[in-house]
Amino acid sequence: MRYLPLTTDDRAAMLATIGASSIDELFVDVPAAARLDGPIAGLPMQASELAVERHMATLSRRNRAAGDGPFFLGAGAYRHHVPASVDHLIQRGEFLTAYTPYQPEIAQGTLQMLFEFQSQVARLLGTDVANASMYDGSTACWEAIVMARRVTKRAKALLSTGLHPHYRSVARTMAKYTGDVLVDGDPALEAGTDWAALAASIDKETSCVVVQYPDILGRIDDMTTLAEACQTAGALLIAVVTEPVALGLIKSPGEMGADIVVGEGQSLGVGLQFGGPYVGLFACKTKYVRQMPGRLCGETVDANDKRGFVLTLSTREQHIRREKATSNICTNSGLCALAFSIHMTLLGEAGLRRLAAINHGRAKAAAAELAKIPGVSVLNDRFFNEFTLLLPTAARPVVHKLAEKDILGGVSLGRLYPDNTGLENGLVVAVTETVTEGNIAAFATALKEVLA
């Protein structure tokens, strides 16, 4: 087998050194009844690289790739152009096949990259500090809610109805077991957010208010007033960003007073990958840093006074604190954080701003075009690169009919909120720089035909 270097002679010589007569002797502690003598029945035997590649390629071709035609899906995962050098660099074996940097003398590459990543994320989200990444946006969102409970010693979280339904669902799952109280609901098909109502419902038990920006319907709003209301009441404002490219154009949540900003970093460098692995962003004000979950990289010096980086403040973490840790998280999303960081470095502030403006411009053009279709209107009065179309009929069957015409035309609210028929005519449409004018025209034509 091509991945196994030991030869038959090696194995015999090694057994002799060990003083065992056969490999079975090394498994002597396994109860006889549980010891398997041969390969597990019913499974295929080893295969060549060619055979495996052929099999996987066959499966791959059973999927319609986003790049194969017009594509307008978002709702928490966005298709952006990733420069070729990003994927090349993350495949350098020294990054790809390294472990968590527990031995900093020989892990400065990963550590410096993480320090740069943390700095980029903190600046982008408008906060003081960021950690070295979480699994994804949805788990980062839940961790933020738990962190707010630790900080405020209160357990009631108010979730905006504009929060991604999967994020909400993750929080609901966890809250069932932790005793946190969640106040949540489905969004209303209105142009405005529910943030003013949220501000009004903060009380003495409220640990945090969680808002998404832009939200699941693509709406954007100013959170300054809400942040003030939170501060007055001693609650934390948690902002969730699922499309970080937006922050090249619109104000960051930190700038508007959010205490904790979490997000999904997939838009930069990572790609769609059918939902994972992605990279959770987690950032907050300095005063809360010791309550943060996850790994943190910090600057220090070595014995020769040279600058270097280490994992730090690990007394928060499970491998030191065990059951008293701030979270059980161990692995983060290092390689995806690297991809994010490289893409962000390639863009720089100037590139990010331009990319964001192009996204917004393209989305405005698409919204205007689609709104010309009889019976179709745009819900949002303001949006970044994603908006909600109101169709004259349920959107879900429309999505399937569009797919038959080879157009992936957005995410229906029926898919996201299957139990809420009041939302079924909504279609969430994302338009990034990868969408061409031709794609928009094709989408509009197809939608008109499907609705006719």
Add this chain to the structure above:
Amino acid sequence: MTALNRAGWRPEMNVAGGADDNVTFTGNRALMLEEPLIFEIGGTGTTGVDFDEAAPAADLGSLMRSEPIGLPGLSESETVRHYTRLSRQNYAIDLGLFPLGSCTMKHNPRLNEKVARMPGFADVHPLQPQETVQGAYAVIHELAEWLVTLTGMHSVAMSPKAGAHGELCGILCIKAALEARGEDRRVILVPESAHGTNPATAAFAGFTVEDIPATEEGRVNLEALKARLGPDVAGVMITNPNTCGLFERDMKAISDAVHAAGGYVYCDGANFNAIVGRVRPGDLGVDAMHINLHKTFSTPHGGGGPGSGPVVLSEALAPFAPLPFVTQQGQAFRLIEEESAGEDHPETFGRMTAFHGQMGMFTRALAYILSHGADGLKQVAEDAVLNANYVLRSLTDVLDAPFAASGPCMHEALFSDKGLAEGFSTLDIAKGLIDEGYHPMTVYFPLVVHGAMLVEPTETESKAVLDQFIGALRSIALRAKNGDPALKSAPHFAPRARLDETLAARKPVLAWEGAR
């Protein structure tokens, strides 16, 4: 550019007095290259990406970004060089043996990288209409079938994002099962030798954690465990093979006792590599076990993730598994989400993550499993165990192996710091290994052994590599026993000497503090 080498040679210095062999103007030493931060070399007006069009005007009123963000950019050529230079300051499995115990740093086949990048896998949105992603569902389903068969379990939850997330999945299944039975059991028993994630997970899910004592030979004390079982115990979390590198001989008896007392058995599958294809946890009475695809099934660790932690489940826990999951109906695959859970999976404890799990890891793991097949995977376990025992038995004359008399080890060999010279520690041995060109083993874990050194060579190392490593570790052990002072300041040849971790924690600098 900021001089990273503050003590570097400068022309104004007296050459005779200032420059020794290790001092250069740049701080570089031939192929060992220093690299500034992007914040020191990039500019916010620089970009390495070209666009086809100018930025159109936008009017979002007061929401428009007006302040500088402070994100430096680099041209493409500078970017490639920056990250390439950084990469060379890392040790990696591609460079040599990486014997971190419990971490299973094995070779990462590049076929898996190629497969994961096929457009039908890499460029697919998780919420595409189901008829357009049948191949992606097929991958999840095929991998799930393999995992279930290899472990002899009833079913598998594929969505957990990493090992600790998988632990949480298993523990929530237990919690949901107990609720369904109307029982409020609060205690999870965990051995002292467990990974820190075990008690942290149980606590995160609202359980109280109690220790299970170990026997002198490094295994769970069955009698003590039995004595503690009762109506308040929800279950146990046991790592098998355990973190002392030993197979828990009494696993089946433990499971039977826990089940008889109404509890469930969670098995930490971090060390599954030692038994894959040779032993099925399902035959040992396990109710839930996560599988780190990034360990046993070779998906790359990437400098700290992403991981992937599917959880195999017994028939008793399967009804509570999280959403979503894939089912097969004839030739078609279907995703069971919240929508149809009411009919198809009414007792689910809910959703643990957005979307469907670590697809990019599933494709890699499936390619790896198909490459090995049932026969190759069995050989994986055998070679992993053989390599670890070879390391163990080759070093017991110079290093204390506290459980060497407890029988063969499994995939990892455990040593202690007993017998080192006064003032010398496990840390010195680890840092000495760095100078010899190796990544150190896991140190100071498990906590049950003083100055623990846990060596996991994995099956992808040749005998020649092991022989050289054994020689190197032997020489360092002897230096530590003889009190060689040079070892105290190792590493001498790494990109950095020992780093001041106390300073980092006392005065945390977690982000670049220059102007935004």
